[in-house]
Amino acid sequence: MRTFGHANDVTAKKVKEGIEMRVLVWSGKLMMTHVSFKKGSVGDLHSHPHEQISYIVEGEFLYTVGEKKYHMEAGGAIYVPSNVKHQVEALTDGVLLDVFTPIREDYLPQ
Template sequence: MNVFAQIDQVTPKKVKEGIEMRVLVWAGNMMMTHVTFKKGSVGDLHSHPHEQISYVVEGEFIYRVGEEKYHMKAGSAIYVPGNVKHQVEALTDAILLDVFTPIREDYLPQSV
């Protein structure tokens, strides 16, 4: 459990080239992450059993959920049901806040 975070005190984890994630807080059945993307970065097409809400803090994305594509920019939010394939492509340098329920155990720091 981690109920408070200051972003500049959380070590980023490289997800893949051009994408870094910071796991900010997790408790109960929820988790929040902060993900930075360099322009042109594309996340892997994937699915997981967790429900997810993504909020664009800055920048622009093409966000694919199932067969639908959404052009998202700062201030946009989207819900991703569990087990639905999804993917993001950063059209600019950009930042997403992702909220998951339940907690993504695979994202927890090794020391937890």
């Protein structure tokens, strides 16, 4: 459990080339992560049993959720249902806040 956090105080984990994630806070059934992208980075197409909401802090992204594509910019948010395949591509450098329920056990610091 971490109930208080700041992105500058959390060590980034390299997800893949051009994508870094910081797990900011989590407790109970809720978790928030801060994900930084370099322009052109593409997350893997994947699904998970967790519900997810992404908020675009800065930058421009192309989200694929199921069969639909969404062009998103800073200030936008999107809901991803559990077990639905999704992917994100950074059209510019950018930052996302991702919220998950229940918490992503696989993201917890070791």
